[in-house]
Amino acid sequence: xxxxxxxxxxxxxxxxxxxxxxxxxxxxxxxxxxxxxxxxxxxxxxxxxxxxxxxxxxxxxxxxxxxxxxxxxxxxxxxxxxxxxxxxxxxxxxxxxxxxxxxxxxxxxxxxxxxxxxxxxxxxxxxxxxxxxxxxxxxxxxxxxxxxxxxxxxxxxxxxxxxxxxxxxxxxxxxxxxxxxxxxxxxxxxxxxxxxxxxxxxxxxxxxxxxxxxxxxxxx
Numbered sequence: 001x002x003x004x005x006x007x008x009x010x011x012x013x014x015x016x017x018x019x020x021x022x023x024x025x026x027x028x029x030x031x032x033x034x035x036x037x038x039x040x041x042x043x044x045x046x047x048x049x050x051x052x053x054x055x056x057x058x059x060x061x062x063x064x065x066x067x068x069x070x071x072x073x074x075x076x077x078x079x080x081x082x083x084x085x086x087x088x089x090x091x092x093x094x095x096x097x098x099x100x101x102x103x104x105x106x107x108x109x110x111x112x113x114x115x116x117x118x119x120x121x122x123x124x125x126x127x128x129x130x131x132x133x134x135x136x137x138x139x140x141x142x143x144x145x146x147x148x149x150x151x152x153x154x155x156x157x158x159x160x161x162x163x164x165x166x167x168x169x170x171x172x173x174x175x176x177x178x179x180x181x182x183x184x185x186x187x188x189x190x191x192x193x194x195x196x197x198x199x200x201x202x203x204x205x206x207x208x209x210x211x212x213x214x215x216x217x218x219x220x
Contacts, residue, residue, distance in 0.1 A: 049127035054083035068154040110136030112198040
């Protein structure tokens, strides 16, 4: 390796010896895999996640659309960007992002770009989130009817610089918001040259593929 070599993650196939669904949940499962690595047989349990999309909606004045809603595991109403699970079979991630922006913020957008991707907790989950940058915003024809934790969503438009200040001061903790805000701030400083087409293939999208990796598993 040389100093000039690009810094990147290294996808690493392993020999999967066994896989089981240890727990089946309403939204995601816990999977137990046994695999061979470095000459040893290792067992790991992790969240088998659908994957998700998130949207940083930026208006013509450089303001970001934030929403605040209750999240029970952390007992907090946290500031977030519109986001949602990829839990509809066969749904394109971009279409899912457009749907989430409409459902959570009553907004449409004419310009969509790929801002970033990240694994939320690679030691315990295969969840990957793709973040889109949405511009050319306009209200939807009708407001979306919301219930449960989304029934009292609070909406605020905040300058991108103010969001970054809140991140650096540790006043906001939502991972997708943090990654999106810092990525957008850095990309804007580079003339948005880091953006990618919104329909770029998603090679490392989450959702456990363990059973298809077992020896003798049927192939498509």
